[in-house]
Amino acid sequence: MLTGVTAALPAGPPTLPVVVARAELRGGTVLADADLEVRRVTAADVPQGHLDTVDGLTGRTLAAPVAAGQVLTALALVSARASAGPGQVVAPLRLADAGLATLLRPGDLVDVLAADEQAGQARVVARSVRVVTLPAPPDDSAADTSGTLVLLAVSPASATELAQAAVTGPLTVTWR
Numbered sequence: 001m002l003t004g005v006t007a008a009l010p011a012g013p014p015t016l017p018v019v020v021a022r023a024e025l026r027g028g029t030v031l032a033d034a035d036l037e038v039r040r041v042t043a044a045d046v047p048q049g050h051l052d053t054v055d056g057l058t059g060r061t062l063a064a065p066v067a068a069g070q071v072l073t074a075l076a077l078v079s080a081r082a083s084a085g086p087g088q089v090v091a092p093l094r095l096a097d098a099g100l101a102t103l104l105r106p107g108d109l110v111d112v113l114a115a116d117e118q119a120g121q122a123r124v125v126a127r128s129v130r131v132v133t134l135p136a137p138p139d140d141s142a143a144d145t146s147g148t149l150v151l152l153a154v155s156p157a158s159a160t161e162l163a164q165a166a167v168t169g170p171l172t173v174t175w176r
Contacts, residue, residue: 015040018071019051027064027106028134031057031077041071049073063133064106090132091159094147096170101148106133109176112152114165125165126158128176147171 018041025035036054051057051072060077093112095101104110112126132151147170154162165171 014043016043016046016050017052018046019054019057021066021068021070021072023068025062025066026134027062029062031060031062033058036072047071047073049075051077061133061135085153087155088153089156089159090151091154091162093150093152093162093171094166095150095172096147097172098148100172101134101150104131104134104150104173106131110152110173111176112162112165113172113174115169115172117169122172125161125171126152126154129154129158 017038019036020039022035022037025031029035033054036057038052038054051074057072057077062076064076066072066076108131109128110131111124112129113122114125115122130153132153134148134150150173152162162171
């Protein structure tokens with residue numbers, strides 16, 4: 001005669017639903033349903049501020065690049081307009097060198113320089129400003145040949161200075 005003992009297996013660690021990126025995504029990407037999925041992750045591995053549903057995320061813009069499988073948090077989706085600090089505005093800047101823009105990342109601190117081609121000089125028009133995002137162009141055929149768009153958090157006075165400098169010559173940045 002056989003006697004069996006049945007033991008309950010431990011349940012394992014608790015898990016939570018989280019939103020993750022299905023593939024690597026650039027900062028400035030406008031999210032589509034196909035970019036995201038919900039997975040269950042061990043609760044101890046879930047970052048504070050994590051997102052647990054994809055509802056309402058379609059059409060939102062990533063503030064920074066994310067890796068495939070990375071858990072998204074509310075900070076990853078701060079909209080450009082909402083991310084300017086107190087006393088700041090978000091100002092668009094067109095960089096003449098598209099290659100330079102590929103080196104920028106949201107959160108970088110930069111100085112913006114305006115070139116005066118006639119005088120052969122450059123001057124700083126905004127100091128220590130934060131890159132908010134680099135919007136992805138809608139598609140290659142719609143790319144603007146006048147430069148790559150970058151959004152910066154600046155003071156209202158710096159925004160005016162940037163706008164004035166943009167009409168007189170090319171703009172570039174240096175990192176802090």
